Amino acid sequence: MLTTINRIKCNLNLMLFGAAFCSAAAMAGTSMPSDLASLAEHPFRSAEDRARNQHRHPVETLTFFGIQPSMSVLEIWPARGWYTEILAPYLKDQGKLTIASFRVDDGTMQDDRKIFWSRISERLTQRILKHNAHFGTVEQTEFDPPGYMYLGLAQQYDMVLSFRNAHIWNEQGYLLDVFRAVFDVLKPQGVFGIVEHRASRVSEISSSAVEGYLDESYVIAVAEQAGFKLQAKSEVNANSRDTKDYPKGVYALPPTLAMGTVERARYLAIGESDRMTLKFVKATSE
Structure with a gap:
């Protein structure tokens, strides 16, 4: 019994x-879902980051670029990793994510802005290592034009992504050099996806821009000079409320809110910037 x-x-x-x-x-x-929509709303991401989905439209943007989970993808200057949080788990099982972060400060940096970027990059590196279960294995390289231009091997990636970086490269005079470096590391028919703050058009041949904005036609022309072909444009990140005439340029808008308490309610109501979303391909017979 x-x-x-x-x-x-x-x-x-x-x-x-x-x-x-x-x-x-x-x-x-x-x-740990595998679809973009679930990853964009995943509780691993902070409430603040998830709230920005309404402005940055990550699912629609990445879908427009044509990303697939089996791709080898490079994200340039991911900063705090807002997109990396979505890209890394999406690619970790079948594909591969590489990030080109700002270089580590070896003690010789004099530019305060570069020191700031370096610290942000280092924090992201540590976060990826700490939360390996979410991010998986993410390859990293340092990228700081013109001295640090290595993005990878020739024809290494299926897709290269840049979110709101082009105005910085243009300001420093390296936009064409960066685009050419991207062209070299993309596979034939590979995709270069760009999201960038968009300047106001004055006419078919001119635009008006304050700090942080770039003319869309100009960005397209530079990319074509580097060898790319524009495949498509999307208005998924357009914002008609953005008047682009602020004392501190695009940085007056969220998330930076550089004007502090001055007209804060106005800038919050506008939301994040009006942005171009451009899909280029490496149209070559290589």
Whole structure:
């Protein structure tokens, strides 16, 4: 009789263990989805980052660029990793993500802005290492034109992505050089996806821009000079409320809000900048 009772207890324990194991497996499955929409809203991301989805449209933007989970993708200057949080888990099982971060400060940097960027890049590196279960293995390289221009091997990537960096490269005089470097590391028919603050058009041949904005036609012309072909444009990141005439340029708008408390409600109501979203291809017979 005692043996029978023990067997019943043993079987019951096995059933409970099995149920708990299956429940844990199910939770693990739901906690790490593979689709872009779920990853964009994943609780791993901060509430502030998820709130910005309404302005940055990551699912629609990445879908427009044609990203696939099996691709080898390079993200240039990911900063705090807003897009990296989505890209890394999306690619980690079948594909590969590489980030080209700002170079580490070796103690010789004099430019305060570069020191700031370096610190942000280092924090992202540490975060990726700490949260390996979410990010997976992310390759990294340093990128700081013109001295640090290495993005990878020739024809290494299926896709290269740049989110709101082009105005900085243009300001420093390296936009064409960067685009050419991107062209070299893309595979034939590879995609170069750009999102950038868009200046106001005055006419077909001119535009008006304050700090941080670039003319869309100009960006396209530079990319074509580097060898790219414009495949498509999207208005997914357009914002008609952005008048682009602020004392501190695009930085007056969220998330920077560089004007502090001055007209803060106005800038919050405008939202993030009006942005061009451009899809280029490496149209070559190589």
